[in-house]
Amino acid sequence: MIKKKHNQNQSKSGSKTRDLYSLASELGLKFNKTSYLETAFIHSSFRNENPEYKEDNERLEFLGDSVLGLVVAKYLYRTNPSASEGELSRQKATLVSTAVLNGLSEKLGLSPFVLLGKGEGQGGAQKKLGANLFESLVGAIYLDQGMEAAEKFILKHLIDYIKTSDKIKEATDYKSTLQEICQKKFKLLPTYRLLKETGPDHEKTFYVSVSIRDKYTAEGKGKNKKFAEQDAAKQLLKVLKIKV
Incomplete structure (x- = not known):
């Protein structure tokens, strides 16, 4: 005790x-x-x-x-x-x-x-x-x-x-899933780019794009860059018709 x-x-x-x-x-x-x-x-x-x-x-x-x-x-x-x-x-x-x-x-x-x-x-x-x-x-x-x-x-x-x-749904690692698929199918890694930030410092929204050889692209947003990248990866997986 x-x-x-x-x-x-x-x-x-x-x-x-x-x-x-x-x-x-x-x-x-x-x-x-x-x-x-x-x-x-x-x-x-x-x-x-x-x-x-x-x-x-x-x-x-x-x-x-x-x-x-x-x-x-x-x-x-x-x-x-x-x-x-x-x-x-x-x-x-x-x-x-x-x-x-x-x-x-x-x-x-x-x-x-x-x-x-x-x-x-x-x-x-x-x-x-x-x-x-x-x-x-x-x-x-x-x-x-x-x-x-x-x-x-x-x-x-x-x-x-x-x-x-x-x-x-919040915890799903879409970035890792997309990376694994890209390595197997395209022999390369996806490219992420920060497009813009909006809102005050305490409540920003980040917008990010992700692309594969500039052939497949998608955009995502989130309350920080990490979340925005996850959302972008999720959207690109939809473009690729990958169910997650």
Whole structure:
């Protein structure tokens, strides 16, 4: 069990720990060794400020990442018998992407229970916090109950989530798909060009073109250059009649 420290930080952590058991129950989880569950929600920044905590969730995150990858790969292999290795790799990359796992973590309500150090969890510093929490929780389930339980949890929550969520569409890497097709079919890479930027600094819209030998072209837009390139790649895939 997490030890109690008589200060404001510890009072908050104790409350979060008690609520964490309610969260686990809502998710259909019952841990034999509750320390695995608790450790899954201890961020390294919190442990650094509270040395009496001997471990944070980074090792569980590492383990959970591998378990998640194997379960998703197995699922895709079984449900897509005609897919090539490249297609399976792209699908897997999307399903375990930060965008998808962050969205799932938000849906499951994981982030409010993490113990963070002062100043952490704000702005862009913790963009992967939700995804990391999901992976560390998977790692904790695996250690406590084994592969079967971890797989059941992943398929129940992740697979159900991706079937109904727009996050998959947002996370699809159209640029990588287009690049792979161009290399195979045209023996070259697509060319991207920034056309223009519009709007105020805090709300810009970027317009980008992509072309293949100036024979096939398309344009896209987005709130930053990266998103605009993804949109342009998506549009060019439509021109090439490639279903993604």
